[in-house]
Amino acid sequence: MSSLYEQIRADFPILGKKVNGHPLTYLDSAAASLKPLPVIEAVERFYREMPANVHRGVHSLSREATAAYEGARETVRKFINAARIEEIVFTSGTTASINLAARSWAATQLRKGDEIVLSHMEHHSNIVPWKMLCEENGFILKIIPVTDAGELDMEAFHSLLGPRTKLVAVTQVSNALGTINPVEEIIAAAHAHGALALIDAAQSAPCMPIDVQALDCDFLAFSGHKLFGPTGIGVLYAKAGLLEDMPPFLGGGDMILSVSFEEICYNKPPYRFEAGTPNIAGAVGLGRAIDYVRAIGFDRIQEHEQNLLRGATAALNSLEGVRIIGTAEKKAAVISFVIDGVHPHDIGSIVDSCGVAIRAGHHCAQPLMTRFGLPATARAAFSIYNSEDDIERLAAAVHKVREIML
Amino acid sequence: MNISDELYQQTILDYNRSPRNFHKMENPTHFARGLNPLCGDDYTVYLRVNEDDMIEEVSFDGHGCAVSKASASLMTQELKGKTLDEARCLFHTFQELATGKEHSLGKLNVFSGVWKYPERVKCAVLAWHAMDSALSGKKTTSTE
Numbered sequence: 001m002s003s004l005y006e007q008i009r010a011d012f013p014i015l016g017k018k019v020n021g022h023p024l025t026y027l028d029s030a031a032a033s034l035k036p037l038p039v040i041e042a043v044e045r046f047y048r049e050m051p052a053n054v055h056r057g058v059h060s061l062s063r064e065a066t067a068a069y070e071g072a073r074e075t076v077r078k079f080i081n082a083a084r085i086e087e088i089v090f091t092s093g094t095t096a097s098i099n100l101a102a103r104s105w106a107a108t109q110l111r112k113g114d115e116i117v118l119s120h121m122e123h124h125s126n127i128v129p130w131k132m133l134c135e136e137n138g139f140i141l142k143i144i145p146v147t148d149a150g151e152l153d154m155e156a157f158h159s160l161l162g163p164r165t166k167l168v169a170v171t172q173v174s175n176a177l178g179t180i181n182p183v184e185e186i187i188a189a190a191h192a193h194g195a196l197a198l199i200d201a202a203q204s205a206p207c208m209p210i211d212v213q214a215l216d217c218d219f220l221a222f223s224g225h226k227l228f229g230p231t232g233i234g235v236l237y238a239k240a241g242l243l244e245d246m247p248p249f250l251g252g253g254d255m256i257l258s259v260s261f262e263e264i265c266y267n268k269p270p271y272r273f274e275a276g277t278p279n280i281a282g283a284v285g286l287g288r289a290i291d292y293v294r295a296i297g298f299d300r301i302q303e304h305e306q307n308l309l310r311g312a313t314a315a316l317n318s319l320e321g322v323r324i325i326g327t328a329e330k331k332a333a334v335i336s337f338v339i340d341g342v343h344p345h346d347i348g349s350i351v352d353s354c355g356v357a358i359r360a361g362h363h364c365a366q367p368l369m370t371r372f373g374l375p376a377t378a379r380a381a382f383s384i385y386n387s388e389d390d391i392e393r394l395a396a397a398v399h400k401v402r403e404i405m406l
Numbered sequence: 407m408n409i410s411d412e413l414y415q416q417t418i419l420d421y422n423r424s425p426r427n428f429h430k431m432e433n434p435t436h437f438a439r440g441l442n443p444l445c446g447d448d449y450t451v452y453l454r455v456n457e458d459d460m461i462e463e464v465s466f467d468g469h470g471c472a473v474s475k476a477s478a479s480l481m482t483q484e485l486k487g488k489t490l491d492e493a494r495c496l497f498h499t500f501q502e503l504a505t506g507k508e509h510s511l512g513k514l515n516v517f518s519g520v521w522k523y524p525e526r527v528k529c530a531v532l533a534w535h536a537m538d539s540a541l542s543g544k545k546t547t548s549t550e
Binding site for chain 2: 342343344345346349350353360361362366369375376404405
């Protein structure tokens with residue numbers, strides 16, 4: 001049994017919960033991670049001790065709330081090694097972050113006929129905003145194909161780049177297959193063609209260190225809820241020079257310097273992009289979640305999760321009729337699988353009756369499912385709080401699926 | 407809770423393994439697609455209705471989970487020979503059964519435990535909704 005699991009298990013009291021009479025085996029962290037006590041306590045402490053608004057009060061509580069909110073921004077900056085704190089925009093999540101980049105940057109910078117390159121393994125949140133933009137403005141989507149192993153076809157990627165390429169937007173880790181993509185190479189190639197690069201880090205932020213300066217990405221988006229933090233909070237990182245020139249997406253309070261009916265003077269970044277009262281408690285919780293992850297360290301997290309990935313892959317491969325979808329050389333601890341003759345929904349319901357929580361469906365990646373000729377898969381995603389016992393419980397539950405259904 | 411008793415009764419498993427009337431129909435008078443965007447279940451229900459508003463033939467094709475497939479298959483057997491009014495009435499009663507109300511619907515009673523799995527209720531009623539849409543479409547898009 002892994003020492004990391006032993007060390008942190010007590011931080012996740014929900015692991016003591018019984019589900020359908022069985023101990024909870026939570027394998028749906030790629031949809032939302034569990035929250036450790038320090039995060040829950042940080043959110044509670046915010047509401048208990050400083051439940052005021054930010055950036056506008058002259059009273060003490062507002063000052064404390066502002067300090068906590070801006071402190072969380074600095075925590076995020078350090079976490080992804082951004083050069084400047086104004087490069088960190090708080091949003092409601094990865095989806096909002098990508099929509100912000102699409103609406104404030106792409107919609108104003110691209111022209112009809114310009115090309116946006118995505119991959120075939122993107123989450124709908126990194127497809128739909130761009131598709132909407134293309135339909136409104138006549139931009140063109142180009143799609144990087146995915147190989148049978150679930151890796152990006154890099155040769156095809158390079159051949160997609162051309163003089164009209166203005167943006168390459170790809171995920172660092174596939175939420176559906178676990179594939180880790182070579183984003184360094186992708187970003188460099190985009191830049192070589194004068195295009196910008198946006199990285200969807202929703203799935204990578206919880207499992208690997210991110211250094212936006214080393215990556216040299218232009219935009220990077222991630223969410224709190226997959227990173228052991230609250231729901232409804234996320235981040236858009238963008239290089240300062242880009243944010244400086246971007247018009248606001250949402251208008252309202254806090255994003256202005258002055259307002260009259262004749263003229264509005266917008267605030268500077270990042271505030272220009274944070275209209276209205278933000279999710280202050282969410283930001284505070286996210287900041288605490290990042291502290292929690294950093295205290296463990298990505299070396300230990302990766303070692304632990306790669307062990308679980310190896311063990312679970314072997315366990316599932318040894319079960320008759322089970323086929324793993326996505327066999328990339330470099331993977332995060334996310335395993336999509338199907339059972340011949342059994343629909344993933346039936347897998348999901350039966351393993352749930354054994355206390356095992358997995359995802360069954362298209363994982364908001366329908367084009368990818370279509371690519372593999374599947375309507376859906378079952379997905380087991382492992383995280384820091386999973387143990388080898390969870391692999392055994394998953395294997396036993398999958399065995400029961402076959403017993404009942406076949 | 408025992409999922410084999412409540413959700414995956416033998417009849418459902420049988421109909422999932424060998425669904426009845428599971429084929430595309432040539433020249434249906436009515437047909438409609440039933441899609442569950444959440445899980446990707448995707449069926450088309452075909453009906454042939456005669457001049458007396460009686461359902462002479464029903465079939466379906468497509469793909470989805472055991473619950474949706476068994477329900478679609480049992481539906482096709484139940485609807486054959488019924489009038490349109492009877493079919494709509496049965497749809498209504500079946501919806502009630504699938505959401506926890508007691509009814510005596512013969513073979514369809516294997517779905518009486520589905521309400522305990524709220525996220526699976528929509529699987530059980532998917533083909534029925536497609537059937538209802540197909541019949542409603544008659545007014546505006548009659549294929550005859």
